[in-house]
């Protein structure tokens with residue numbers, strides 16, 4: 572995506588500010604306050620797993636207060652160390668899920684695609700937390716995959732799903748929110764995809780984005796989030 576000079580300056584300033592904040596306020600464990608890690612190994616072992624879902628892949632339950640704290644850091648501060656801890660947990664869970672499929676060749680070299688933010692929301696936040704996650708996941712995953720940012724775009728600035736309690740209302744809110752970037756069809760036709768979001772409550776957002784990818788000819792689409 573081409574950015575204007577002003578937008579580039581804002582983007583660089585926001586990234587710099589995030590780095591400065593990271594240096595000034597060293598992070599501590601969301602569970603026990605141990606220094607220098609967003610989640611220590613001991614606390615990581617006791618994080619609550621989500622209820623089983625046939626369609627969503629997620630390592631952590633959003634009911635766990637430590638998970639909610641990590642997701643808050645991810646969403647509003649975009650701190651690199653937090654992104655890495657979340658991406659690692661997601662990567663481990665995904666590896667469990669797909670290693671058999673990869674062995675049998677039924678799922679290959681997936682594209683890692685983040686749920687996009689609407690441009691106006693991305694401007695105010697300065698980054699898309701799902702994109703940070705997807706990119707870090709693709710860089711560190713133990714399976715072969717490719718990060719693809721410019722496939723989906725958000726064409727409707729919908730109210731945040733988190734503010735809508737009713738499940739049917741959430742599904743209605745998100746209908747028609749996504750479209751394909753021009754030229755994206757050839758990138759995804761016949762490809763396997765892992766679609767990434769930070770949190771999936773009912774999964775409505777991921778399923779709506781999946782529809783667009785399937786329509787464009789994606790082969791298998793897995794829906795993944797850090798917390799469910």
Ligand SMILES: [Zn+2]
Pocket residue numbers: 600601602603604605610611612613614615
């Ligand atoms: Zn801890």
